[in-house]
Amino acid sequence: MKKALYLTVFITSLLILISNASAAQLSYNEISNASKIITDQASKTGQIPSQITVNNKNITLDDYLYAASTTTINLNTNKKTNISTNNYKPPTNPPNNTATGKLTKTTYLQVAQNIKKYMETNGRSPSYATTTIGKISYPSLIYTYAKIINFYNTNGRLPNSVTVKGVKIANVPEPDTSFQLSYNEISLASQTITDHITQNGKIPPQITISNKNVTLDDYLYAAAATAVNLNASKKTNIPINNYKPPMDPLTSTEIGTLTKTEYLQVAENIKKYMETNGRSPSYATTTIGKISYPSLIYTYAKIINFYNTNGRLPNYVTVNKVSIASDPDGSTKVVKVLIYSGYDASTNCVNGIKYCLDAIKLNSVTFTYATSTFINSNILASYDVLVMPGGTSGLSYLRNPNISASAIKSFVSNGGGYLGVCAGAYAAAVAVDGYYTSWGLADVRCKAVYYEGELAVSITSAGENILGLSGTQTISHYNGAAMYATGTVTTLATYADNKTGYKGYIAAVADTYGSGRVILCGPHPELSPRIPEMVVQMIAWLAKVT
Known part of the structure; x- marks a missing residue:
């Protein structure tokens, strides 16, 4: 009888160990960071990321949904606890459409209970949730609970209601094979x-x-x-x-x-x-x-x-x-460029930078480039210039745990170059008025702009020297910054029309940070209609080879 009892205890303990081995824990802060990443991308693009990386943990949408619904329940009693996830699977047949509208606090808490119970029973996410406004799709459930957690972190309480919106899941990015x-x-x-x-x-x-x-x-x-x-x-x-x-x-x-x-x-x-x-x-x-x-x-x-x-x-x-083979005086210079390509960077912008570097050749200068989803001191040590391209938002870059602000500042201060385009410009300014404080690599503040399309910029005399362009240029724009100086900077281009609402404000600016150089650009010279020579001349100036 004792042998049977010992065997039962052993098997039970083994099963507990096996169960714990397959589970992972997410802290409240990690769930909060993931929620912010999701809402930042959804508000900008109408899509939620296919996966979230927080503290070097790759969090699936299914584990996030379980953690977020459970956290919402816990926050109703002001509990901020770790959540054990269990490698939940995706839904079997999610609908393409979703109901939209408002859910009361009572309703979204009950839906959270239903999601939690369903996932614990079935080991996967539900395809939808049935509510008073209709069937809410899987992606919209994820976005909804991300917004609820963000609201709590901002206001110290759960919202009385939440608005459900239709969102999609972003395509899984192609694996980075640049290395x-x-x-x-x-x-x-x-x-x-x-x-x-x-x-x-x-x-x-x-x-x-x-x-x-x-x-x-x-x-x-x-x-x-x-x-x-x-x-x-x-x-x-x-x-x-x-x-x-x-x-x-x-x-x-x-x-x-x-x-x-x-x-x-x-x-x-x-x-x-x-x-x-x-x-x-x-x-x-x-x-x-x-x-x-x-x-x-x-x-x-x-x-x-x-x-x-x-x-x-x-x-x-x-x-x-x-x-x-080289110039007789050995003047050929190689400039190594790192382009950030994480989940919150635009693939089109990353590819546009690559296109420009391939398309334009400068005398006695050779450009090489690679991409990375992480930015830290070890990676930056091999490069001359860092490009932070357009992406979800400047705030997303600031909050991204895979991007080290201290490493970027040290890299530039010690002589490296920084090119920030659109989101990369917002992130590196002093601040975005009314929204957030940025890294402060250049002495400019930003006005948030909401305009997408082509517009005109005027090249300044200083811009002619650095960019190799003159006059008025037509350029692509996707909600990029309108900047104004807070210190001594070099204006390269200004907005020539009022499509942004900020005619005359800085569109592109150059500055120094420690021993390094910085250029911030609100518009997108790397996107159609491309101005590849502008991109290449900016990078060459940042690398101090022109």
Whole structure:
């Protein structure tokens, strides 16, 4: 009998452990932050995000709905407690339409109880909720309870009523592959390098493959890693990390032959060095002596080309002396640009910035770019300029836990460049009048503007020098800031018409922050009708290369 009792207790304990292992807890603050993210995006775009990231936790809409409905019930008795979620599934057949109108406090509390009970019983979200105004759809339920929690946090009480609105769920964004090179891209880059040497006797300073600008440092890492992988017949994508050039590269190199065993070991050494130091090695020590940085690049390009021709790695490779093509005085500059691409950034705006950087070429300047859904000191350390594009709102950027304000300020103060477009401008000003205080990277305040469409801006004389434009320009605008100076700034462009209600206010402005430079732009030069040269000239000025 005792054995049976012990077994029952053991099994019960095990089931509790298993149940707890599959559950996750959300704190009240995390639920509040998620609610704010949802309402910010819905009020701006009419869509709720497909997933919310708070404190590095990826919260599904279903776990959020359970947490929000339970929190609403708890707030009715002023309880702010952690909520255990259980990886709830999406609804099976959500309707496309929703009832809209007002729910009383009594009704929305009862609906919250119904949602909570349904999800605990069925392990998934309801497709809709039946209420006094009709059937409320799944997305609108999520938005409704997000608004209720926001109201409580602002007013210290639950609202007497809540308005239900129709919203949709935003499409799931494409995965960010900007930090990867495919095997085919690495192969094409290898062929480009060897072809360029055959024709010109030098390595090109940069390779463009599939509209990606690949630096020699990122190529060297990818090529070394690929050589190692090919020894196991693996053709995989290689994550890269915007590696920097070597500190003090050799001007000469040893030449000779490396065996397969040795060039694979050297590849391992290169890979490890770059992962540790964030830059290319100045040389590699081998049995034939020190091999220079350019010769390493050429050597691994030849190895990959051999594999693609013969279906195997070569038994040995000959190291040749080569140099990198550049201006005679070494004036070619590489500007590394990071574009924020998180859930609250507009995909069209991100792609527009990329298009401009690809479309415009400046003498003696090469632009490379990557995107990131996180902004922190470690990521920013590899770049010259940060672009915060148009998005949900400036407030969303300020409240986004994946964006470190202190890291951005430190980056710019230490000499980095910051380009803020639309939401990125609102976030970096001193404040938005009547709404919120911003990061304060530029001495301007913003007027919130509600106008979407094309409008005219007048380029100032200072703008002519920095932007390379003059006169009046037609530009795209989506509720971007109208700014006015609170300190000494450089006005680049002003609103030339009154479509925003702020004719004569600043449309684009330049300023300094510590040792760095800042440009804030209310309109969208990266969107149709594009002004790509404006985008590129702004980034070049921020990087101090013009």
